[in-house]
Each structure stands twice: as structure tokens, then as C-alpha cells.
Amino acid sequence: MERAFRYRFYPTPEQEILLxxxxxxxxxxxxxxxxxxxxxxxxxxxxxxxxxxxxxLTAWKKQEDLSFLANVSSVPLxxxxxxxxxxxxxxxxxxK
Numbered sequence: 001m002e003r004a005f006r007y008r009f010y011p012t013p014e015q016e017i018l019l020x021x022x023x024x025x026x027x028x029x030x031x032x033x034x035x036x037x038x039x040x041x042x043x044x045x046x047x048x049x050x051x052x053x054x055x056x057l058t059a060w061k062k063q064e065d066l067s068f069l070a071n072v073s074s075v076p077l078x079x080x081x082x083x084x085x086x087x088x089x090x091x092x093x094x095x096k
Contacts, residue, residue: 021068022073022076025068025069025072025076025077026076026077026079026080027080028066029057029069029077029080030080030081030083030084032056032060033057033080033081033084036048036053037084037088047092049085050082050084050085053084053085054081057069057074057078
């Protein structure tokens with residue numbers, strides 16, 4: 001028999017701001033990496049993997065208009081790229 005536990009989280013206003021910033025940055029990085037991968041495939045028939053998107057993330061953090069990406073933890077940003085890699089790997093392997 002398995003058990004499930006449910007926890008409630010009440011963030012402070014500072015924590016809520018940081019969570020919102022982090023989730024917004026994760027969403028932005030995921031969408032930019034998805035766009036880069038899609039564009040590479042449709043224009044050059046080239047597959048981009050996790051290491052390429054990770055290098056792109058490093059370059060994005062250095063851009064002036066995306067410098068706010070350096071203000072949040074890199075762990076969730078990298079995990080978003082790993083999730084994207086897994087989604088593409090499943091797609092190319094014809095798994096749902």
C-alpha cells in the first residue's frame with residue numbers, strides 16, 4: 001500500500017517574489033530553447049541536444065537584455081533544459 005502526503009506552503013512575500021521570478025525565468029529559458037531547437041530542425045535539419053542548449057543558456061545570461069537570468073538559481077533553469085531534452089528524446093524515439 002502506498003501513502004500520499006499533502007503539504008501546504010505559505011511563502012513569505014519575499015519568497016513569493018523569488019518563486020515568481022524563478023518560475024518566469026524557467027518558462028522563458030524553456031521557450032527560448034524550444035524555439036532554437038525547432039528553428040534548427042526546420043531550417044538546417046540539425047538536432048540540438050542538452051549540452052548545446054546549456055551553452056545557449058550561458059550565452060543568454062551574458063546578454064544585457066537577459067541578464068536577469070543570473071539573479072535566480074541555475075538549478076531550475078538547467079532542469080527545464082533537461083525536461084526539454086527528455087521530451088525531444090521521447091519524440092524522436094516515438095514514445096509518448
